[in-house]
Amino acid sequence: MDIVTLADQMWRGEITTAQHNPMTAGGGVCEIADGVAFLPSFGNCVALDTTEGLVLIDTGSMFTAKALHESIRTWSAKPLNTAVFTHGHVDHVFGMKPFEDEARSNGWSAPQVVAHENVVARFDRYIATSGYNEVINRRQFALRELNWPTKFRYPDLTYGDELSLQIGDLQLELRHEKGETDDATVTWLPQKKILCTGDLFIWTSPNAGNPQKVQRYPLEWARALRRMAELKPEILLPGHGLPIIGADRIAQALDETATYLESLVEQVLTLMNAGARLSEVLSTVKPPADLVKRPYLQPLYDEPEFIIHNIWRLYGGWWDGNPSTLQPADERSLAQEITEIAGGAAKVAARAQELAAQGSDESLRLAGHLIEHAWLSDPFDKGIQEIRQEIYRLRASKATSTMSRGVFNWAVRESTGETL
Numbered sequence: 001m002d003i004v005t006l007a008d009q010m011w012r013g014e015i016t017t018a019q020h021n022p023m024t025a026g027g028g029v030c031e032i033a034d035g036v037a038f039l040p041s042f043g044n045c046v047a048l049d050t051t052e053g054l055v056l057i058d059t060g061s062m063f064t065a066k067a068l069h070e071s072i073r074t075w076s077a078k079p080l081n082t083a084v085f086t087h088g089h090v091d092h093v094f095g096m097k098p099f100e101d102e103a104r105s106n107g108w109s110a111p112q113v114v115a116h117e118n119v120v121a122r123f124d125r126y127i128a129t130s131g132y133n134e135v136i137n138r139r140q141f142a143l144r145e146l147n148w149p150t151k152f153r154y155p156d157l158t159y160g161d162e163l164s165l166q167i168g169d170l171q172l173e174l175r176h177e178k179g180e181t182d183d184a185t186v187t188w189l190p191q192k193k194i195l196c197t198g199d200l201f202i203w204t205s206p207n208a209g210n211p212q213k214v215q216r217y218p219l220e221w222a223r224a225l226r227r228m229a230e231l232k233p234e235i236l237l238p239g240h241g242l243p244i245i246g247a248d249r250i251a252q253a254l255d256e257t258a259t260y261l262e263s264l265v266e267q268v269l270t271l272m273n274a275g276a277r278l279s280e281v282l283s284t285v286k287p288p289a290d291l292v293k294r295p296y297l298q299p300l301y302d303e304p305e306f307i308i309h310n311i312w313r314l315y316g317g318w319w320d321g322n323p324s325t326l327q328p329a330d331e332r333s334l335a336q337e338i339t340e341i342a343g344g345a346a347k348v349a350a351r352a353q354e355l356a357a358q359g360s361d362e363s364l365r366l367a368g369h370l371i372e373h374a375w376l377s378d379p380f381d382k383g384i385q386e387i388r389q390e391i392y393r394l395r396a397s398k399a400t401s402t403m404s405r406g407v408f409n410w411a412v413r414e415s416t417g418e419t420l
Helices: 003-012 065-073 097-106 118-128 130-141 218-230 247-273 278-284 304-316 331-342 345-358 361-377 382-398 402-414
Strands: 030-033 036-039 045-050 053-057 080-084 112-116 157-159 162-167 170-177 184-189 194-198 235-238
Touching (some): 003 030, 030 235, 065 097, 080 097, 080 162, 112 118, 112 184, 130 402, 170 218, 218 304, 235 247, 345 361, 382 402
Parallel strands (some): 053 080
Antiparallel strands (some): 030 036
């Protein structure tokens, strides 16, 4: 099935996200419009044919660079003129090397890279935190052999707010926005009415809450979506997921994603202004009921609960409002006290197992708290290790998002002393 047909069937509900995760779409080159190729992958790429060579909107990851180059070469033999990084995440910026090697071998001019100025600071931060990023990405994606890069292809040309590029016969309008990142670029092709959103639209609940990564900007994200809608695009090519064809569908998707984020922000701020603790906010705030079934707002990668955490952090800082967590005890000391009061770590683990067997979301959450106390109190007890594995396997099986599954499956491995 071609990518356009798949996208249409997903939109209509003929294929569900349970049957096909839109973020895993593949299938080589799809010429989505005259001179415009869409290359679906975990991180999508768009190739544009101009009279001065090719332009790429994103270049994929270190894992896909060779295959991406080969795919593009089945579509066009022209040299690469320019690549636009929609942001600095590693799944979007590591495909330049094959094109640069090719340019040197053929005596072509070296391609240029264009990005927002904050991409430079992101790459600097990634180098400074390479160990941490290696750990969290191994955990999130279950890539145990992942080696976080310490060398990046920095942009040749950066901009602040807006940049207009004329490359051969093609005009590109770049605009900086904040959303999942603070270095996002939206690319608008006015001649073709095509919008390249980067990760500001990804066919899932917006990645505005990743629990292991830096601050996201949900209200600014919503405003960016509304500005994109004002352009009245007829084709939307996202950073992840499927293309959307048709002005009405695009308007709906952008508007409803913005409304989804705005609603979460409004609800959180209302409770914060009333003095609520984070725990109350988490248990109270929900995304709009009429939007949660949309195929492009499913919690397949991030989750609304995590977005709420990030809204709290953005507007209120890291403290959750519970006085005991302001200057907390060491978690192992706390676990030992609680398990002693309860009659021992094994007894606490057994109760965690009973709760997990009930299967409800709340009982699984409680089971998670209890098994952590038991395991921290006695991490070498084989029975406790096995119960902890059982509970987190169950939690992983019920999780909808990549982030939750990654953490729960990591806890299964950690239970027996396996390291990242």
